[in-house]
Amino acid sequence: MALLKLDKVTKHFGGLIAVNNVSLELEQGELSGLIGPNGAGKTTIFNLITGVYPTDSGSIFFMNQDITRKKPHETAALGIARTFQNIKLFGKLTVLDNVRVACHYRLKSSVFSAVFDLPKYAEEEKRMTDESLRLLEAVGLYKLRNEKASSLPYGHQRKLEIARALATRPKVLLLDEPAAGMNPEETLELMKFIKKIRDEFSLTILLIEHDMKVVMGICEKITVLDHGCVIARGSPSEIQKDPEVIKAYLGSGTYARS
Amino acid sequence: MYRKKSFWFTVFFVVIFFLFIQYAQTHFDAYIIRIMNVAAIYVILGVSLNLINGFTGQFSLGHAGFMAIGAYASALLYMSPELKVMNFFIKPLIWPLNQIQIPFFPALLIGGLLAACAGFLVGAPCMRVKGDYLAIVTYGFSEIIRVLFNNLQSITNGPLGLKGLPTYTNLWWSWGWAIFTIFFIKRLIDSSYGRALKAIRDNEEAAEAMGVNLFRHKTLAFVVGAFFAGIAGGLLGSLVMTIDPNAFNIMLTFQIVLIVLLGGLGSITGTVISGVLIAFLMEWLRIVETPMKIFGFTIPGISGMRMLIFSVILMIAVLFFRHGILGDREFSWESIFSIFKKRDSMEGE
Numbered sequence: 001m002a003l004l005k006l007d008k009v010t011k012h013f014g015g016l017i018a019v020n021n022v023s024l025e026l027e028q029g030e031l032s033g034l035i036g037p038n039g040a041g042k043t044t045i046f047n048l049i050t051g052v053y054p055t056d057s058g059s060i061f062f063m064n065q066d067i068t069r070k071k072p073h074e075t076a077a078l079g080i081a082r083t084f085q086n087i088k089l090f091g092k093l094t095v096l097d098n099v100r101v102a103c104h105y106r107l108k109s110s111v112f113s114a115v116f117d118l119p120k121y122a123e124e125e126k127r128m129t130d131e132s133l134r135l136l137e138a139v140g141l142y143k144l145r146n147e148k149a150s151s152l153p154y155g156h157q158r159k160l161e162i163a164r165a166l167a168t169r170p171k172v173l174l175l176d177e178p179a180a181g182m183n184p185e186e187t188l189e190l191m192k193f194i195k196k197i198r199d200e201f202s203l204t205i206l207l208i209e210h211d212m213k214v215v216m217g218i219c220e221k222i223t224v225l226d227h228g229c230v231i232a233r234g235s236p237s238e239i240q241k242d243p244e245v246i247k248a249y250l251g252s253g254t255y256a257r258s
Numbered sequence: 259m260y261r262k263k264s265f266w267f268t269v270f271f272v273v274i275f276f277l278f279i280q281y282a283q284t285h286f287d288a289y290i291i292r293i294m295n296v297a298a299i300y301v302i303l304g305v306s307l308n309l310i311n312g313f314t315g316q317f318s319l320g321h322a323g324f325m326a327i328g329a330y331a332s333a334l335l336y337m338s339p340e341l342k343v344m345n346f347f348i349k350p351l352i353w354p355l356n357q358i359q360i361p362f363f364p365a366l367l368i369g370g371l372l373a374a375c376a377g378f379l380v381g382a383p384c385m386r387v388k389g390d391y392l393a394i395v396t397y398g399f400s401e402i403i404r405v406l407f408n409n410l411q412s413i414t415n416g417p418l419g420l421k422g423l424p425t426y427t428n429l430w431w432s433w434g435w436a437i438f439t440i441f442f443i444k445r446l447i448d449s450s451y452g453r454a455l456k457a458i459r460d461n462e463e464a465a466e467a468m469g470v471n472l473f474r475h476k477t478l479a480f481v482v483g484a485f486f487a488g489i490a491g492g493l494l495g496s497l498v499m500t501i502d503p504n505a506f507n508i509m510l511t512f513q514i515v516l517i518v519l520l521g522g523l524g525s526i527t528g529t530v531i532s533g534v535l536i537a538f539l540m541e542w543l544r545i546v547e548t549p550m551k552i553f554g555f556t557i558p559g560i561s562g563m564r565m566l567i568f569s570v571i572l573m574i575a576v577l578f579f580r581h582g583i584l585g586d587r588e589f590s591w592e593s594i595f596s597i598f599k600k601r602d603s604m605e606g607e
Contacts, residue, residue, distance in 0.1 A: 052466075072463075073469050073470055076468060076469035084464065090457045097456075100453055101465065105469030107450050164468060168469050
């Protein structure tokens with residue numbers, strides 16, 4: 001049984017069909033890619049899974065549970081975390097606080113016990129801090145924990161976004177163009193990093209990426225979208241040979257080199 | 259270690275402060291005491307509005323409405339039945355309000371709680387609007403309260419207002435509540451809840467994606483902010499001894515927004531400083547409203563000149579000091595300690 005399943009999902013924006021009858025399955029532990037030309041509906045699919053937009057038709061299942069009508073904070077609590085294409089950090093908060101915010105939904109203490117720092121809250125706060133610091137260590141931002149998030153360099157901001165997503169203790173991680181704006185060296189490091197966190201946190205990862213080196217290099221399965229429709233699905237080598245993909249995505253007859 | 263040290267420093271200074279308050283209450287003249295009372299009320303209002311506007315990023319203009327609710331609810335509870343009969347000579351006050359009289363403190367609390375309920379009612383639908391539109395909706399709310407209170411003659415005595423209220427408000431009450439407000443809101447924003455509020459301010463979409471329940475946290479900010487606004491309303495009513503619906507108009511909200519903007523959106527320290535400053539300036543600037551003789555010309559006293567000066571101050575602040583007195587920085591003992599530490603280590607070399 002698939003961990004995350006999209007069943008014939010459709011989404012319109014006015015007259016534009018952003019996502020058309022898309023079905024998609026993610027198996028436990030899989031690292032798969034979602035590719036397609038600009039405007040193919042990739043980010044919209046992320047927004048539908050996390051509940052930012054309601055679907056027009058079709059349904060989404062996560063661990064056999066219907067999450068079609070769930071709100072973003074509910075899907076996050078269930079175990080679906082995401083990063084954003086254009087980084088969306090809490091700029092005025094410190095690096096540590098950015099991660100701690102993502103632990104907040106698990107807080108059981110009331111507002112009053114938080115304000116008066118009762119023992120139960122103090123213990124929970126300490127646990128949140130410890131967990132966040134461990135995550136920062138895992139992504140290599142421990143030393144920068146007291147910096148303002150907006151003052152970090154771009155590559156670190158991407159990593160912080162991933163650390164923040166991990167703090168929600170996800171089962172599925174949705175990465176929206178993690179390699180955007182990175183140089184080849186950073187990209188290589190990122191690929192290793194993604195594989196590492198997948199194994200370390202036993203995650204299922206779905207990533208959107210334009211950098212073919214990343215997609216072909218680390219994804220085990222690739223889904224290709226064009227104009228909101230799935231046009232191909234398979235392993236990287238299958239995708240590279242697929243005539244539909246070549247026509248829609250890679251252009252006139254040249255093969256992508258991985 | 260530092261935390262413990264700063265805790266005792268805070269306790270020490272709060273004790274010193276209340277000794278000063280005790281001295282002021284018995285030795286200062288009534289005029290200064292009154293300004294100090296107003297300053298405390300401004301501090302409560304500014305800090306509570308800063309929670310909504312500065313820390314949660316929801317620009318609200320509803321504070322006067324919350325104050326009106328707190329002021330009326332508490333006044334109707336602590337006024338004596340005889341006083342109520344004297345006030346309500348056109349239309350009698352409805353039962354059971356005309357019978358009951360309770361002490362000042364519980365009356366204040368009930369006023370605050372009713373304002374908090376109103377805060378919930380405003381905060382909940384405000385989930386659907388953002389930015390300027392939220393400001394319009396909340397402003398609309400406080401106008402609705404004003405119009406409602408003008409017309410609910412059998413409860414609020416309408417535009418006649420309530421007069422001759424007993425003065426319970428003294429420096430102990432006002433500054434006690436001010437210190438409690440500062441403590442409560444400071445602790446709230448430093449807690450996990452506060453981080454969630456600031457996350458909503460910085461990026462609502464990301465906050466929601468990280469599991470922050472927007473509805474719950476936005477209404478939390480409104481409820482807490484409105485509660486303290488209600489308390490401040492109750493204190494103000496008992497201080498000025500007379501309240502009428504039109505006292506809680508947009509000018510009052512504007513004044514609180516001015517305090518928050520001058521102090522710095524997102525700085526409690528700044529709000530406290532600017533709240534006290536504006537309370538004193540409001541009185542000292544009365545000079546400009548008296549008739550003056552400049553270069554042989556006699557200028558008649560124009561009432562309202564003070565507000566003109568405040569408008570100029572606000573414009574200068576918006577143009578040149580966008581972040582107010584302190585921006586989003588806060589006072590902390592740690593920063594004071596570190597100054598001394600640096601000096602010590604320099605002397606040691």
